[in-house]
Amino acid sequence: EVQLVESGGGLVQPGGSLRLSCAASGFTFSSYWMSWVRQAPGKGLEWVANIKQDGSEKYYVDSVKGRFTISRDNAKNSLYLQMNSLRAEDTAVYYCARIIAAADHNWFDPWGQGTLVTVSS
Amino acid sequence: DIQLTQSPSFLSASVGDRVTITCRASQGISSYLAWYQQKPGKAPKLLIYAASTLQSGVPSRFSGSGSGTEFTLTISSLQPEDFATYYCQQLNSYPPWTFGQGTKVEIK
Numbered sequence: 001e002v003q004l005v006e007s008g009g010g011l012v013q014p015g016g017s018l019r020l021s022c023a024a025s026g027f028t029f030s031s032y033w034m035s036w037v038r039q040a041p042g043k044g045l046e047w048v049a050n051i052k053q054d055g056s057e058k059y060y061v062d063s064v065k066g067r068f069t070i071s072r073d074n075a076k077n078s079l080y081l082q083m084n085s086l087r088a089e090d091t092a093v094y095y096c097a098r099i100i101a102a103a104d105h106n107w108f109d110p111w112g113q114g115t116l117v118t119v120s121s
Numbered sequence: 122d123i124q125l126t127q128s129p130s131f132l133s134a135s136v137g138d139r140v141t142i143t144c145r146a147s148q149g150i151s152s153y154l155a156w157y158q159q160k161p162g163k164a165p166k167l168l169i170y171a172a173s174t175l176q177s178g179v180p181s182r183f184s185g186s187g188s189g190t191e192f193t194l195t196i197s198s199l200q201p202e203d204f205a206t207y208y209c210q211q212l213n214s215y216p217p218w219t220f221g222q223g224t225k226v227e228i229k
Contacts, residue, residue: 044220044223050215061216061217095165103171105170108157109170
């Protein structure tokens with residue numbers, strides 16, 4: 001069964017740091033682009049970052065550039081999101097998702113269950 | 122950035138109703154659009170990709186159509202398990218790959 005399991009969320013003070021992890025199983029992790037998507041409480045979905053199979057390409061939404069870093073360890077089948085200089089507006093459930101690419105199209109499937117990050121003093 | 126606007130934002134319907142949700146893009150995105158369903162406290166689930174291709178395992182009452190700037194998600198006969206929030210996502214140009222604001226489907 002293809003599965004993604006996030007961990008590492010919690011309560012952090014403004015300006016603090018947190019590292020999220022996403023453990024992948026049931027598929028060849030190193031063959032797929034991966035993504036982080038977040039959802040603020042009661043709000044919609046916001047794409048955060050993508051990373052290529054070998055980690056050589058990374059893309060971020062403008063609001064997290066310079067503060068968040070996406071990375072992966074293919075030997076450990078794991079995806080990471082290092083979040084620094086956290087702000088109240090970063091409070092959200094963070095989901096990791098596998099990006100499927102086929103016939104010139106992409107889509108996200110599956111998604112992990114999410115991990116909650118709360119930035120508050 | 123490409124903006125996606127879903128309408129309506131909220132929809133009240135009965136079991137058995139035909140439901141249509143529209144997603145409009147601020148510029149043409151060909152057929153680079155996906156639809157997701159999200160239930161409270163759960164992760165989004167892929168329903169449709171490439172605007173009209175049904176994901177394996179998704180009931181055939183769900184269908185997608187459109188190209189360019191206007192897309193629709195249709196549920197032909199609403200079932201109790203379909204009450205959820207639905208999001209469209211454009212995967213044409215990025216960053217960013219944007220989502221619509223969501224359409225919440227509730228029981229009338």
